[in-house]
Amino acid sequence: MSGCGETQEEARARMRADNLFQMHPSRPRKQKSVFSEVNERGVDDITLEVFYKPHTITLLLVSICVIMYIAFTRNDVDIQDNIWAGILCVGFYFLIISLLAFPNGPFTRPHPAIWRMVFGASVIYLCTLLFLLFQRYESVMAIFRWLDPGLKNFHIDQEKEYGVNCSDVNLEKIWNHLDVFAVAHFLGWLFKAILVRHWGILWAISFMWEFTEVQFAHLLPNFKECWWDALILDVFICNGLGIWLGLKICSILEMREYKWVSIRDIHSTTGKIKRAVLQFTPENWTHMRWLDPKCTYMRFFAVCQLVIFWQVSELNTFFLKHIFEMPPSHPIVVGRLALVGVIVAPSVR
Numbered sequence: 001m002s003g004c005g006e007t008q009e010e011a012r013a014r015m016r017a018d019n020l021f022q023m024h025p026s027r028p029r030k031q032k033s034v035f036s037e038v039n040e041r042g043v044d045d046i047t048l049e050v051f052y053k054p055h056t057i058t059l060l061l062v063s064i065c066v067i068m069y070i071a072f073t074r075n076d077v078d079i080q081d082n083i084w085a086g087i088l089c090v091g092f093y094f095l096i097i098s099l100l101a102f103p104n105g106p107f108t109r110p111h112p113a114i115w116r117m118v119f120g121a122s123v124i125y126l127c128t129l130l131f132l133l134f135q136r137y138e139s140v141m142a143i144f145r146w147l148d149p150g151l152k153n154f155h156i157d158q159e160k161e162y163g164v165n166c167s168d169v170n171l172e173k174i175w176n177h178l179d180v181f182a183v184a185h186f187l188g189w190l191f192k193a194i195l196v197r198h199w200g201i202l203w204a205i206s207f208m209w210e211f212t213e214v215q216f217a218h219l220l221p222n223f224k225e226c227w228w229d230a231l232i233l234d235v236f237i238c239n240g241l242g243i244w245l246g247l248k249i250c251s252i253l254e255m256r257e258y259k260w261v262s263i264r265d266i267h268s269t270t271g272k273i274k275r276a277v278l279q280f281t282p283e284n285w286t287h288m289r290w291l292d293p294k295c296t297y298m299r300f301f302a303v304c305q306l307v308i309f310w311q312v313s314e315l316n317t318f319f320l321k322h323i324f325e326m327p328p329s330h331p332i333v334v335g336r337l338a339l340v341g342v343i344v345a346p347s348v349r
Contacts (some may be wrong), residue, residue: 056100063096068073080146080303081203093119104348110280122343125336142326144332156325157202159217166226171222178233180329185238191341195348197288202247205307206239212311220318253285286349313340 006284047265077083098120103118104112132140145151196202210230217223225234254315266272290303317337320326326333 022288039103041104041106041112048208049112059096059100063093067093086195089298091124094124098123105346107346109283117341118346121339125170125339141324147332148330151326151330154325154327156322162222162225162229166228169228170248172316174233182233182238184222186242187240189239190249193243193347196290197247197250197342198290199243199247199304200305201290204245205310206235206243208307208311210235214316216315216318220322223318250285254287 069090070085074085087110095117098115102116102119104117107115132143135143189202193202194207213220213223213225213230266275291300317333320336321328321330321333
């Protein structure tokens with residue numbers, strides 16, 4: 001039975017902590033509960049057990065058969081195609097292993113298998129960075145040009161310039177500045193707001209980023225912007241709207257009552273479809289309070305560290321794009337941003 005005033009979520013967390021405490025009584029109960037919720041969160045109220053059973057042998061046998069069939073039936077004349085197919089096969093099989101062996105992490109929606117593969121993709125990305133760390137610049141560029149021969153004809157000085165004739169302000173010029181980067185600003189800050197859920201930290205990062213652009217404008221030409229572009233279009237309109245909409249979504253999800261009904265107990269087809277779609281929404285919602293008057297100085301420094309690392313991570317995107325000469329819309333740039341985005345979610349949690 002749950003204690004007085006204890007919610008169902010708190011009761012489930014307490015029961016998981018009790019089970020872990022019985023397995024490892026020498027460790028503090030609170031520490032085990034936090035570790036379980038962050039590193040290996042269980043799935044509560046499983047109704048479709050077939051989707052949550054291991055199926056380890058079946059998955060390994062199917063993946064081996066698929067790989068063997070593709071390996072012995074494909075055309076292996078072109079050596080470059082063979083290398084590319086081998087790289088994809090290694091990545092595919094590592095994700096299979098991560099699906100079977102890696103921990104769930106803090107999220108279980110829509111399925112823990114997805115977040116296990118996100119963890120596996122982050123390990124592949126780390127190993128790729130370690131490999132590139134020991135290569136010469138020319139070797140890295142040769143690898144990128146082998147992946148995409150079109151990069152041979154691109155040079156970084158072909159990028160669009162924003163800080164030109166700043167005193168000449170008209171509607172046409174403002175409209176030209178509202179390009180794909182403006183949409184990226186809005187969507188990026190919408191995503192950040194859902195992750196961080198604190199307007200003070202979000203606005204601090206937003207203003208600090210514009211200050212960072214000014215400081216590195218002599219190294220990165222596309223950081224040179226007009227004052228009205230940086231302050232009004234970027235900070236107040238694109239970033240501000242993204243922050244506002246993201247926090248609005250957070251407030252709606254926080255006020256929502258999380259009471260899940262099994263899909264087996266729903267008899268209508270429309271209800272089953274709606275329940276399946278809701279599987280891609282959060283199981284519950286945690287109210288975030290990063291700082292309060294009673295927090296320690298170490299907590300304050302930890303939040304500052306988070307803000308600094310966030311700035312460095314975003315700055316890396318522009319430096320990598322500039323040093324290795326890639327257009328902003330290149331699949332490597334976009335794919336890296338998408339990968340870092342999904343990796344950040346459990347990290348911030």
